[in-house]
Amino acid sequence: MSELKKLNVNPCKMCMPIGAAIAFKGIENSMLLMHGSQGCSTYMRRHMSTHYEEPIDIASSSIDEQGTVYGGEDNLKQGLKNLIELYSPGVIGIVTTCLAETIGEDIRRIVADFKQNNELGSLALVTVSTPGYGGSQFEGYYLSLRRIVEQLVEEPAHKTKKINLIAPNISPAEIRELKRILELFKLDYTILPDIAQTLAAPYTADYSKIPAGGTRLRSIKKMGEAAATIELGALVDSSLSAAAYLEDKFAVPVYRLPLPIGLKNSDLLINILAEISGREIPAVLKEERGRLIDTMIDSHKYNGQGRAALFGDPEIVYAVSSLCQENGVKTILMATGSNIATFNNKLREITAANREQSLILNDTDFEEIRNYISEYKINLMLGNSDGAFIEEKDGIPLLRIGFPIHDRVGAARQQNIGYQGTNTLLDRITNQLLALKHDNFRENLYQKYYQPLSKSIAAESFTEQSFQTAELSVGDQ
Amino acid sequence: MKDSKAGIEEILDDVLQSYPAKSMKNRKEHILVKDRNKSELKIKANTRTIPGIITNRGCAYAGCRGVVLGPLKDVVQIVHGPIGCSYYAWGMRRHQGLAAEGGKNFINYTFSTDMQDSDVVFGGERKLKEAIKEAVEIFNPSTIMITATCPVGLIGDDINSIAKQAEEEYGITVMAFNCEGYKGVSQSAGHHIANNEIMDNLVGIKDKELDYKYPINLMGEYNIGGDAFEIERILHKIGYDVVASFSGNGTADQIKYSHEADLNLVQCHRSINYIAEMFEEKYGIPWLKVNFLGVDATIESLRNMAEYFADPELQERTEKVIAEELAQIEAPLNRYKELFTGKTAFLFVGGSRAHHYQNVFKRIGIETVVAGYEFGHRDDYEGREVIPDIEMTADDRNIPELEVTKDDKKYRLRISQAKKEELQQKMPLDYYGGMIKEMEDGSVAIDDLNHHEQIKLTEALKPDIYCSGIKDKYTSHKMGIFSKQLHSYDYSGPYAGFKGHLQFAEDIAAGILNPSWSYITPPWKEKTTLEGSFGGGE
Missing domain, CATH: 3.40.50.1980 (Nitrogenase molybdenum iron protein domain)
Known part of the structure; x- marks a missing residue:
């Protein structure tokens, strides 16, 4: 809010952890645990469920009054154990809330300690500090993607032709459209996060507690090998940017683009894909472009x-x-x-x-x-x-x-x-x-x-x- | 109960088996099978949720700001804290509110101090003071309520003294609620904090001569989907006047003189029974446990009320209204009963709805096979007689208890002790018997259900209807089971009273009989068909 105004009347933003939740929901076989009061995960599940019309299952460490005094470490560790036992996830995102941050919980240390004392096999744990007072859902979303990349991407053994696409907070159908376009250019890609199925799961006879789909852990690990990263986000600060990290750390070139909405913005993406792939723009896309212009003129x-x-x-x-x-x-x-x-x-x-x-x-x-x-x-x-x-x-x-x-x-x-x-x-x-x-x-x-x-x-x-x-x-x- | 009855204990064992040992032991005590022959049916409730299981519970703030204070129309609700909590409580519970003529209605609004990093470090008191000033200047409310979120208590912002100062400075009512999210074990703690504060600082601060013959307060009714509109319609038709509503379609202004009522009606026992008790202690107003969900319960409640006031004319009018209302809905309701008989329901909702809705379902032929509360206490399951036996936990002790004494000026004995005892033989006056007594043998009561248990029990018991809220609605859909939200009513309602029951039956029919279900088959009904049939040939 502006310096002059102290009362926010009907907010036009949400808090950081809900952005984190959306980001983690796009990782394959993942679960999310919010370290804090259980109301946070409940509120965010409720808000996301209504939007996506899907089950949104987020765990909480349920810190109580005692935890606020003596620290929530035991709660967090017990929560991780239960989550692992009940869901067998491949990745767990652990994000903080206002409460955990205000009492000064060091989740990196707690999680490192947990890793040391438990046989976790291939389970990957990613921590993100997302105090509700530290920014909005926008920052929470991009910061989580950056932390995922920072904590999971491995030193590349060699370079490949694959490209990374850092997706903005768009709909599952839009993620599917991005994939279609990438595939039209015959590009091999890693899209992060990939909510195409996880937040729009088709009805199947067998319900699974963790929905299918999402970015694979092994693909994330190899994002350092990519030939380029396209980050869709024109306003993303480099401190929040997964692409910027991949560039700094592994010299993966970055193309920063706005969301491909509108003719010009779509052209930007399509032209860069043509450039990266070294291919002609597919005829079907040219046709779609022509139709869009036709509509623009008619309307x-x-x-x-x-x-x-x-x-x-x-x-x-x-x-x-x-x-x-x-x-x-x-x-x-x-x-x-x-x-x-x-x-x-x-x-x-x-x-x-x-x-x-x-x-x-x-x-x-x-x-x-x-x-x-x-x-x-x-x-x-x-x-x-x-x-x-x-x-x-x-x-x-x-x-x-x-x-x-x-x-x-x-x-x-x-x-x-x-x-x-x-x-x-x-x-x-x-x-x-x-x-x-x-x-x-x-x-x-x-x-x-x-x-x-x-x-x-x-x-x-x-x-x-x-x-x-x-x-x-x-x-x- | 169908074929599952024999194996219910095995089913529950299977549900518990997936937990690590410590969690299994804990969860076991929160589940029981109704058995009339057992002398004691004790359930563990209102204890801490196990971390890492996916609970449906909310926090103290949600119970305070969202549930109890949220529906008050004339109040500017300033949430002191970072933006999320205010945002998430904004219009979420679908409580309805119609502004009185010339009255203000802030139900479409939420207000926040939008704390930033620096406020958490240096304190947010100044920001809160200025926010109150802005609220007064822009919205000019008669009451402001300040609710605390997690960081507030920890950084030591003194919202109570700020409220006090503001009250003096602006000459309006300003209240503060220390409902930080980590307090207690569920939203129930927040109800308690909200209600205590209301009892202590709002009730009785204004006297009003009321020209009402049968003045009553409606307590624990939050006007979800317009339930209170239907209830008030019926009450007005009979001749009652609602002095104040706690808090559906209510105003802070009415609560100020709510001590002028002659009877308190308690709909949701969980969220407000302690306040009803205090009203009696302080002002001499007894409370009657009512239930306006379901026609039969509504009729019983109305008859009890009429008998309490002991006026033959009122009793006559009550019967007349009951007859009139029934005439409009009985035939269609009976047709729905024929349609639904044999169907089963799984209820997990609230601190009272899992009980109340059992009789709504029963009237239309649907049997409840599982019922549980998200934030109920033992007395909501087992009845008020267990209250002396409930152990106080550390979490309970952290919620300040309010002690009230007789208000010598405003106390007025409504009925004599002898009369009260006589009535208590006939009706739940100052009493609630809980949910379990009314459940059928072999059905399951479960407290603080989680995602894993929902799935396991649904698979095993195969209910036709799953009733809870938005968080588990889509899990139910993914499992091929019709779900009806009983928190928000899926944008429908009212379901209370006479017309509401019919509306409910219609909604259940619209859901359960929708042709879309014929394209999917739950795995236990037909194992061979996997993805349903394609092509729309049928």
């Missing part, structure tokens, strides 16, 4: 009437802003509750040429967002479902994208990336604007044109303001 009249507010995860806001920009949807307000050093500048760059200056809010809350939404006559919100109360109170439609989506189904099946995903998302945006028009366009026409004519329209009443509103509601003349 431009309607899109030009959009006055959008974007909020939520900074990477999604950044990428979707770019999509809006390309299509003439005015990005009036772009906001994140996270505190991201580069957020303002990066968004300023892509919106600099706009006639109407965009409002960019870093480290904000929904109260502030809501105030600007009414002040700036926003007619479309793009963001997670936490903006739903604004939709309900002020009647501004909310197109739900990103994490979390709590009040609609299908979040795990949303596919907004690449040319295809962009096309779908753009259609949703356009249709939302069309719905707005169809809801009131006859009445608006009547009010604004027919009646004034009968009263003989006074030229002076045609102010700048009424011109603007007329344009908004009648646009495609």
